[in-house]
Every structure is written in C-alpha cells, then in structure tokens.
Amino acid sequence: MRTYKVTxxxxxxxxxxxxxxxxKQLGDDTTVEADSKTGEVRVDASADPQMVVFAIDxxxxxxxEVKD
Amino acid sequence: MRTYKVTxxxxxxxxxxxxxxxxKQLGDDTTVEADSKTGEVRVDASADPQMVVFAIDxxxxxxxEVKD
Structure with a gap:
C-alpha cells in the first residue's frame, strides 16, 4: 500500500x-482505506500515484505528500 | 440557479x-452553494447540468434529482 497525506x-x-x-478512476477492485482522523488515504501500491492524486484532487x- | 438533490x-x-x-469542471467563477443539511447543491442555471452531474459524481x- 502507498500512503497519501490528504487535507x-x-x-x-x-x-x-x-x-x-x-x-471510479482506477477500478472497483482497487483497495482504498481513507481515514479522516489521520488525514491519510492508503491505496494499492500497484495503482499509478499520478492517477490517484488526480482522482483525489x-x-x-x-x-x-505521497509516501511509499 | 438550478438545484441538484445530492446524497x-x-x-x-x-x-x-x-x-x-x-x-474545477466548470470554472472558478461558477456560483455554487452546497448545503449538507438539506442535501441540496445550487449551481448557476447557465452551467450545463450534465457537466455538473458529472463533477458531483x-x-x-x-x-x-435536478430541479430547474
């Protein structure tokens, strides 16, 4: 999983x-864990980070920040 | 303004x-009023409803529902 710091x-x-x-952007079978308390979104490491950032934006x- | 019922x-x-x-979809100068209490989003009547629905989705x- 890759971690995205989101505000x-x-x-x-x-x-x-x-x-x-x-x-919607990367497919329904993509694993996504969003936590509003920590402000972190964790997504399959196989998902293209550029696509993930585009979707969140x-x-x-x-x-x-994107952390591997 | 056009009203979009959003859940x-x-x-x-x-x-x-x-x-x-x-x-982001329709331009920064678009008037948008979103109210989580009523579940209504009001947008400039001049904005293409299909584009607005696409953005919300x-x-x-x-x-x-879209109400004129």
Missing part, C-alpha cells in the same frame, strides 16, 4: 467520497 | 469538496 477530509462522508472517486481534496 | 454530503468538508469539484456523491 480536507473531516468526516465519514469525506472518506467515502475520496474512496469512491479513486475506485478531482474530488476536491488536496494531496500534500 | 452523501454529511459535513462542511463534503460541501467544500462538492463545490471545488464543480468549480466524480467527487463521489450521488445526484438524485
């Missing part, structure tokens, strides 16, 4: 929104 | 997310 997620609805946006949240 | 917005973060996603929220 702007403040509730469970935000977590779901980010999760759905990523799955398109959902209206900001990616601060 | 899934549960906090201010969700409102911001939807607002940003629409502005891409942000991970579901449009139930």
């Amino acid at each position: 702007g997620m403040t509730c469970g609805g935000c977590e779901k929104s980010v999760t759905r946006a990523i799955k 398109g959902a209206g949240y900001k990616v601060e | 899934g917005m549960t906090c201010g973060g969700c409102e911001k997310s939807v607002t940003r996603a629409i502005k 891409g942000a991970g929220y579901k449009v139930e």
Whole structure:
C-alpha cells in the first residue's frame, strides 16, 4: 500500500467520497482505506500515484505528500 | 440557479469538496452553494447540468434529482 497525506477530509462522508472517486478512476477492485482522523488515504501500491492524486484532487481534496 | 438533490454530503468538508469539484469542471467563477443539511447543491442555471452531474459524481456523491 502507498500512503497519501490528504487535507480536507473531516468526516465519514469525506472518506467515502475520496474512496469512491479513486475506485471510479482506477477500478472497483482497487483497495482504498481513507481515514479522516489521520488525514491519510492508503491505496494499492500497484495503482499509478499520478492517477490517484488526480482522482483525489478531482474530488476536491488536496494531496500534500505521497509516501511509499 | 438550478438545484441538484445530492446524497452523501454529511459535513462542511463534503460541501467544500462538492463545490471545488464543480468549480474545477466548470470554472472558478461558477456560483455554487452546497448545503449538507438539506442535501441540496445550487449551481448557476447557465452551467450545463450534465457537466455538473458529472463533477458531483466524480467527487463521489450521488445526484438524485435536478430541479430547474
């Protein structure tokens, strides 16, 4: 899994929104774990980070950092 | 303004997310008012409804109804 530091997620609805946006972009079988408390989104390491950042950005949240 | 009934917005973060996603798609000068309490998003009537629905959907929220 790769970890994306994301700002702007403040509730469970935000977590779901980010999760759905990523799955829509990269496929429903992509593993996504979004946590609004830590501000971290963990995604399959096999998912193209550029596509993931694009999806999160398109959902209206900001990616601060990508950690392998 | 045109009103979009949207499910899934549960906090201010969700409102911001939807607002940003629409502005990103349709331009920063688009007027957008998202209200998680009523589940309504109001957008400039001049904005193409198909584009607005696409943006909301891409942000991970579901449009139930569009009212003129």
